Amino acid sequence: MSPYDLLPRFKAQYDANNQEFSISGVVRPQAIDELGPSIALLRDAIGRVRGVLYVNVRRLTQMNNAAFHTFSRIIIDACRARPELKFVVITSSVVGWTSRKFGRLSGIEPNITVEEYDTEFYPGQGFLEEGGFVPILRTQTKMTWRHERAILPRHGMRPGIVMADICCGIGDFAVLVQKEFQPSRIVALDHSMTSLDYARRVMREFDIRGIEYTYGDASEMLLDETQFDLVTCRHSLQIFNRPELILRELYRICKPGGRVYITNEKNSHCLGEPRAESIRWTYDEVAKLFKHFEMDVELGPKSRRYLVEAGFEDIRVETFMVTNLDGDPQDFADVIAAWADVYAGEMATRRGDGPEFVARFRQGFEDHIFAALHPKGYAGWPIWVASGRRPQ
Amino acid sequence: MGAVHHDLAGGGPTFEPMIQIDMEIKAFVSAWRHCDYVSTYMARMISQNRSDSVRHSNLFSSAFNELLEVAFRTRHADGELACRVSRHGATDRIELTFPCVPEERQFYEEAVSQLAGIEARERYLNSVSGDLAPSRELVLLELAVDYNATLWIEDADGDAIKLVVDLPLEGLQN
Incomplete structure (x- = not known):
């Protein structure tokens, strides 16, 4: 096994205080099974929150289509099952593809909005x-x-x-x-x-x-x-x-x-x-x-x-x-x-x-x-x- | 975006070769991480002299990895994978040659022929919101819609197909 295999390539977290699910790193699975714990965490977060769930992808360096589709599907399904729930996806203007790719979701479900993080982050600069x-x-x-x-x-x-x-x-x-x-x-x-x-x-x-x-x-x-x-x-x-x-x-x-x-x-x-x-x-x-x-x-x-x-x-x-x-x-x-x-x-x-x-x-x-x-x-x-x- | 036809005899702009990686397809498909390795390495190599090398490398790797994942799923067990990147101005050209079976070739030819026009964007959105797992067609649609890529297919020797993608990442805004 090479050192590459041992490195954690991505990390998913849920912050209950901020109602924020975040995923970061390089997410390029071959099979969806590899995302099992992260998917379970997102589903669990959706089940717990009321009002708004923030989905933070601003430190997501790479995500292949297989992973994107899986996470998107869960969010879209949740919008349809719980119309009162809103999702705010926070992307980064630095990672060029994220705003474009995740931005599509707001065109599919009106309960999903996508915000670029950086411009809001530094209020005085x-x-x-x-x-x-x-x-x-x-x-x-x-x-x-x-x-x-x-x-x-x-x-x-x-x-x-x-x-x-x-x-x-x-x-x-x-x-x-x-x-x-x-x-x-x-x-x-x-x-x-x-x-x-x-x-x-x-x-x-x-x-x-x-x-x-x-x-x-x-x-x-x-x-x-x-x-x-x-x-x-x-x-x-x-x-x-x-x-x-x-x-x-x-x-x-x-x-x-x-x-x-x-x-x-x-x-x-x-x-x-x-x-x-x-x-x-x-x-x-x-x-x-x-x-x-x-x-x-x-x-x-x-x-x-x-x-x-x-x-x-x-x-x-x-x-x-x-x-x-x-x-x-x-x-x-x-x-x-x-x-x-x-x-x-x-x-x-x-x-x-x-x-x-x-x-x-x-x-x-x-x-x-x-x-x-x-x-x-x-x-x-x-x-x-x-x-x-x-x-x- | 996504123009389909390419006039080989038209004498288009000259693309200067930058880097090429060849692998036996058997070696390539022996480990999924090869897609990530190759896309990340080539992205870094070719982005050094772009105006924003880090951002360009990230975008290029994102697009190229998807193509490599398509090649990884070929049903043809023998032959060579060749990844070649060349450049003309703000556009980087990926030429990905890999073995495939006749049905796959037909699929790619049809998929690429349908990338032009406003309906491509609609089909892309439908694919994103659909229930099915992402298809190879979705990958090609995304390149055309999200990356303003132009794609076409060229002849290759034997049972291989050559997918050519022009990526104008240098001028792409967020």
Whole structure:
């Protein structure tokens, strides 16, 4: 028997609290008998629930027609036998065939609806990843890169490695790494199509090779396990409502002995002189605003705890401060202006903030810009860098 | 989707060969997992230089595995299975040659000839909701309807059939 035969290829579970039946992995049986326990579990779940049964297939990597037909048949039959029962099938936009294939079921039975999971999962990120934020992301990376290019070798970066950049955004960090450190391969993943389109366009126009951009959900990646020497995930754990899920995936795809490298902020520690008080007040409010949308932009100093709890060892943590003295102060000012537009604009509006609050909130950003451009001023944006080694 | 006729003499676009795997059909049908092995391996190999290699590989493996499962169920016990993938632009072409008995050949010819037109979608939905276990026809219908594939049959030596499938996965949206 080969090791292949011993691997569990798929898993079915039922969560009674959420009335959710989930099936994940590769389901390619030769005979329906192989699905016996999973079928029994689904039938049992249908028998127990009232109202809605969620059928979660978002981690279903593959399913052949024999298995699809079997599970579909059970659901369709249940719809006909119990017209009061509704089914919600949750697919993933990352696994391209699932929405299309399971989507057919809603055309057959009106009691079956099919929802794509990813767009609902990250409630706040839409503010940050679509639309006109691209130039600011580029400027941010340019400013942090001045520090990170010196820091990265202390966290496992070296020529020839195989690395993944998860939540790569517009791909500018991957491009800088490719030029500076020449890893043998970079897989860069993000779940914003807009950002990936931009990244691919840059790659084509500048004839950059060695980077593979892929659409994916960082909490449930299609990437195989234990294949990367270094996995980077920058400024992203802080904008997921459950960062431990992402870390679990980063751990999974990292080779034993390889490292996972994360960067995060503590926004309330942004600072400036003059007008320090106003600036401090506004960035305290930034942290509260993000918390409202289930994002923790105070995560930076918590990185060590997260890495320990995810099972990493040899954890290294350091900080650096991006300031108005790094390169052109106008770059710093432009970044703050873009933050003000989003935070005191769409996000504050969405939270329902009144005009008086928004005016004071915005003033702190303007004071930060004032400090950055003042001939004797100083403005800072602190970043926490942390990495951990996956045990051998 | 699902155009049936292919003009061999028409001098269509040139497809560049990418990978080919040949196996004795006896060896292939000795283990069901060969379908998964071969589809996963070939999908990974040919997807490396697609714009999204991981997603392309997942989609290609999904489609190709179904074809291999069709070939696995052949009633002909001798001969060779040949899987060849070639590429032209956004389209990957699978050529699957496998031995089959005359009745099976006739079935495939009829099934492929009925893949065109809007009624294919209707027949596909009926197949999904039907009581019977999924047939080989359903597999072909799904490729045409869900993957925008174009399928046809070409001559092969001896008791074999060559199923040709053009898969435009690169431009396929969710």
